[in-house]
Amino acid sequence: MRKIALFAAAAAVALALAGCSSAGSSATSTPAAGGCTLTAPGANSAAVKATGALDTLPVTTFTAPMTATATERTVLINGTGDQVTDGSVATVDFTLYNGTSGQQLFTTTDAEVGSQDITVDAAKFLPGIVKAVDCATVGSRIVAVVPPADAWGESGNTTLGVAATDTVVFVLDVKAVAAAPTATATPTPTLDPNMPLKATGADQTPVAGLPTVAIAPDGTPTVTIPSTPPPTTLQVETLKLGTGAKVGDGDSVTVQYQGVNWTTGKVFDQSWGSQPATFTTDAVIKGFSAALVGYTVGSQVLVVIPPDQGYGEAGQASAGISGTDDLVFVIDILATAAA
Numbered sequence: 001m002r003k004i005a006l007f008a009a010a011a012a013v014a015l016a017l018a019g020c021s022s023a024g025s026s027a028t029s030t031p032a033a034g035g036c037t038l039t040a041p042g043a044n045s046a047a048v049k050a051t052g053a054l055d056t057l058p059v060t061t062f063t064a065p066m067t068a069t070a071t072e073r074t075v076l077i078n079g080t081g082d083q084v085t086d087g088s089v090a091t092v093d094f095t096l097y098n099g100t101s102g103q104q105l106f107t108t109t110d111a112e113v114g115s116q117d118i119t120v121d122a123a124k125f126l127p128g129i130v131k132a133v134d135c136a137t138v139g140s141r142i143v144a145v146v147p148p149a150d151a152w153g154e155s156g157n158t159t160l161g162v163a164a165t166d167t168v169v170f171v172l173d174v175k176a177v178a179a180a181p182t183a184t185a186t187p188t189p190t191l192d193p194n195m196p197l198k199a200t201g202a203d204q205t206p207v208a209g210l211p212t213v214a215i216a217p218d219g220t221p222t223v224t225i226p227s228t229p230p231p232t233t234l235q236v237e238t239l240k241l242g243t244g245a246k247v248g249d250g251d252s253v254t255v256q257y258q259g260v261n262w263t264t265g266k267v268f269d270q271s272w273g274s275q276p277a278t279f280t281t282d283a284v285i286k287g288f289s290a291a292l293v294g295y296t297v298g299s300q301v302l303v304v305i306p307p308d309q310g311y312g313e314a315g316q317a318s319a320g321i322s323g324t325d326d327l328v329f330v331i332d333i334l335a336t337a338a339a
Contacts, residue, residue, distance in 0.1 A: 035085040036135035042072030044145040050076055050171045054141060055093050057109040058171045064102035068147045068167045071131045079139020084177045090118050090133045091176040096160065099145065099167035105160050110314045115175055126151055129170060136174045144170040161318045189254040189278060189335030197276055198256060199300035199332035201242035210237055211260070211328050213302060220272045221330040223260045230262045230326035235304040236291050242298020242333065247281065249293050250339035254278045255331050262304070262326035268319045276334055285310050291331055301331045
């Protein structure tokens with residue numbers, strides 16, 4: 001799974017979960033009436049306690065390290081709403097914990113993230129979270145203890161702080177359920193096979209006071225942060241001006257990118273060294289989207305993103321980003337396709 005998932009705001013965890021499991025499903029499930037598949041509770045899930053109001057950050061306690069060989073699911077609060085069934089779309093709030101360390105890794109109760117839509121299909125989302133919500137009713141709170149085979153498998157998820165051997169714990173509040181929507185094709189940008197996988201536009205005059213960028217022959221950037229304080233508002237600078245198609249709001253784009261923390265000067269994520277990333281402009285944090293929409297293929301863009309256009313006061317602990325850190329991205333726009 002591409003680490004571009006790190007950029008997503010409302011869609012962050014949907015991207016991080018979808019299609020990432022590298023191992024087969026390990027839990028045994030029992031078919032239930034009503035077109036859903038019920039996953040049984042176990043000693044692990046029964047040992048997890050979560051209190052507090054629904055749709056808020058729960059107070060969760062369990063004894064770490066916790067190890068499971070199959071997904072276990074315990075209903076803490078049984079809602080009275082409609083039932084989640086196979087193939088439906090459940091809207092949930094959830095908090096993710098590392099079962100080995102007991103550490104909270106992610107929560108959708110953060111205002112910068114928000115509730116997530118999960119299609120009840122293990123081919124599209126982590127089998128463990130699918131098993132957690134399947135057969136649940138709206139208004140329920142559920143605990144799921146998920147082994148690696150039903151989570152990120154042998155690869156783990158370094159973005160979220162999950163090792164290959166870590167069992168994970170979910171606390172989920174089911175808010176709504178709907179039938180699966182009719183699938184629509186996502187446009188796929190077409191890369192020019194005759195062009196290098198880096199920005200090819202004409203060099204532009206750098207803007208004083210912003211980070212400087214040195215480019216290696218293969219296109220990999222090296223960002224130098226100035227000693228001055230970061231700007232208080234979003235700053236977008238064109239480093240190379242391309243002559244290709246203009247990126248529109250909601251369009252699909254293919255980019256090379258590097259993200260640097262202004263405070264530490266460290267790279268926290270990049271596509272360089274692997275493969276370019278493809279995503280839609282509405283599936284990333286606001287500041288990253290602002291550096292794409294309206295810019296042209298072949299361009300290289302530098303953007304400085306203050307917290308209110310990035311991850312807000314919560315930051316992104318798994319990437320070493322605090323709630324006061326500005327982010328610097330260098331983005332090479334390689335291709336785009338209209339929504």
